[in-house]
Amino acid sequence: MRFITAGESHGPALTAIVEGVPAGVSVSERHINADLRRRQMGYGRGARQCIESDEVSITSGVRFGVTLGSPVTLVVRNRDAQNWADRMAPFGKPPASLKRETRPRPGHADLVGVLKVGGEDCRDVIERASARSTAALVAAAGIAREFLAAVGVNVFSYVTSIGSVSLDEDEPLLSAPDYKPLDIEVSDLRCPSLETTEAMKARIDEARAAGESLGGAFRVVATGLLPGLGGYATPSDRLSARIGGALFGIPSVKGVEFGLGFAAAGLPGSQVHDAITLERGRGFGRATNRAGGLEGGMTTGLPLVVTCAVKPIPTLMSPLDTIDLDTLESVEASCERSDVCAVPSAAVVAEAQMAFCLAEAYLSKFGRDDMASIRGAIAAYRRRLGTMSK
Ligand SMILES: Cc1cc2nc3c(=O)[nH]c(=O)nc-3n(C[C@H](O)[C@H](O)[C@H](O)COP(=O)(O)O)c2cc1C
Structure with missing residues (x-):
């Protein structure tokens, strides 16, 4: 299952096409919209989220709520586009009032992007480098998540730190799979402790008042996995490489830890290492889950637990110095409307990336055409696992 997304931050819409989707997966727009809402929320986000209210339209690949086996196209409109119509017009001349963006923000793609592609306006880079594109990714992953739900896999995430304020967990790798996604969503910062949430919010208020920004960390967890997904034979078979690469594909993710x-x-x-156990009737297990659910590049069947570090938002209301690309003089970097902290949203994007990796791992092991065949292959595999542990 692969996807491609397109669309600028202030263009008319973001589009995603997902291919390799088996026939027979039930899909609900309500579920995808709920994920889009979760991506938009979080204490510390900027004014853009008041303008946008993301909703998906599916324009191919689904009939009467079930996938056809053909590519699925998903569209998320940018409401803010109406305020940018003249500045983002695909044709015609730039309006006389257009202000080019020449003060690249340190920490963003602005300077290096312009050096790479040429041009005189960082806006050409910003429009696609902006994390607004992750809305399309989350929508696309809705298809992967529906597939995973049908085979008993759930992916969720929670925030473990914002700046220097951390969630206190006795045994993070053991407690992680027991958190209830619903309890997490009750927190304004998608953190399972409401007390820690309040301390985190206070830290964000301080940062906002100081013209600062914050990063943090989150954990993304998958439960209900079969053992043996991924592979050990080549580097690209290893699920650790695929998931690691996918999580590093999220703007601002700077560290990924398994277990x-x-x-x-x-x-x-x-x-x-995790001692191997055998429970009659239940098969092989582990005394602990320090590996975080991956061993030798494959799932162990225990919860997959991955932690990511997120750098602070680059747009600062008290900006760092930069060089103006027109005058080549030292100036303050630009500071357009921005989030102060986006760790809870980045965690939802990470769920999406992990969902795609896991869906693809299931399809490559159990077939790709239709859900009935895939279910049959999974049942046969479960029987084999049962025989091996008898
Ligand atoms: C969900 C999300 C929202 C973000 N919002 C903003 C923002 O409003 N302003 C900003 O400057 N950076 C924002 N970022 C961070 C930038 O996208 C990121 O720092 C930039 O792309 C460079 O990251 P890199 O060095 O990891 O590529 C956001 C990131 C994510 C994941």
Whole structure:
């Protein structure tokens, strides 16, 4: 299952095409819109979210709520486009009032993007480098998520830190799979502790007042997985490589840890690896889940637990110095309307990326044509696993 997205931040719409979708997957616009809303929410987001109220339209590949096996096209309109119609017109001349963006923001794609593609207006880069494109990604992943739900897999995420304020968890890798997605969504910051949420919100208020921005960390978890998804034979088979690459594809993600992650480097082997157990009737299991659900590039069947670090938002209301591309003089970087913190939204985008990787892993193991055949292949695999642990 693959997808491509297109669309500028202030263009008329964002579009995604998902191909390789099996026939027979039930799809609900309501579910996709709920994910789009979750991506938009979060304390610390900017005024753009008051303008947009993302909703998906599906224009191909689905009939009477069920996929046909043909490419699925999803469209999310940009309401703000009406305020940018003259500045983003596909044809004609730029309006006389157009102000070029010549003060690149440190930490964003503005300067390096213009150096790469040429041109005199950072706007040409900003429009696509903006994380607005992640709305299309989240919509597209709605198809992957519906497929995963049909095979018993759930993907969710939660925020573990904002700036220096962290969620206190006794055993993060054990507690993570037990969090209830519903409880997480009750928090303005998608954090399972309401007390920590309040401390995080206070930190965001401080940052906003100081013209600052914040990053943080989140965890993304998948439950209900079968063992043996992914592969060990080549680097690209390894699910760790695919998921790692996909999560690093999210703007502002600067670190990805599987299970214990970097902490494993400082511990002896006996405190890192997960002892193998056998429960009669239930099959092979593990005493712990320090690997975070991946071993040898494949799922172990335990919850997949991945933690990501997110850098602070580059647009600062008290801007850093930059060089004006016209005058080549030192000036303050531009500071257009912006989020102060977008960690909760980045976590929803990470769910989307992980959902695609997992859906593709299921399809490559169990077939691609239709849900009935895939269900049959999964049942046969479960029987084989049962025989091996008898
Ligand atoms: C959901 C989300 C929303 C974001 N909102 C903004 C924003 O409003 N302003 C901004 O300057 N950066 C924002 N960012 C961060 C930039 O997209 C990111 O820092 C930039 O693309 C460069 O990141 P990179 O160095 O990881 O490529 C957002 C990121 C995400 C994931």
